[in-house]
Amino acid sequence: AQRVTQPEKLLSVFKGAPVELKCNYSYSGSPELFWYVQYSRQRLQLLLRHISRESIKGFTADLNKGETSFHLKKPFAQEEDSAMYYCALEPTNKLIFGTGTLLAVQP
């Protein structure tokens, strides 16, 4: 079955602390993986995709095929990073989302 698991509903950290949002996937093929973010009162938007291997807003994510993981990391959290984060898998022509993790960065 194709599935994305985000085990944490809420992650609360202090400003300046490191952040790791966990994502595990289940897919037998070669995965296309994404992180989407939704800031308060804004629409869902792409943060990064694994094939681009970019760092966006200080966030990075590495695909680990052995552990079937695509965790999102940032070394120093900022208050403006507070948002809902969704990991997504694109097997064919559609996105399969996890349930999301709410990141709350405390001042």
Added chain:
Amino acid sequence: DTGVSQDPRHKITKRGQNVTFRCDPISEHNRLYWYRQTLGQGPEFLTYFQNEAQLEKSRLLSDRFSAERPKGSFSTLEIQRTEQGDSAMYLCASSLRVVAGVISEQYFGPGTRLTVT
């Protein structure tokens, strides 16, 4: 604003009524997707179009749901005989398929929040 737009943004209806939502994708995008999101869940795929052709439908899309994209531009999603379980946020997204296997990211609209009373 040249992004994906959806109308209406909110809809309250009584059980048993029919509702229709509209999505206008980014103008040059040839793919259009519908997702549904309920509280505490991530978006779930419903269906997608390439130009005017509906190429895939999720089993979540019961017979009461129908989607169209008649001219390959805007799309409508209709729900007939609404049920309380249909209450959700309905999201539309669009993307551009350039060549085989190469698809741009999906750009999402603001969603239509449906409440069935």
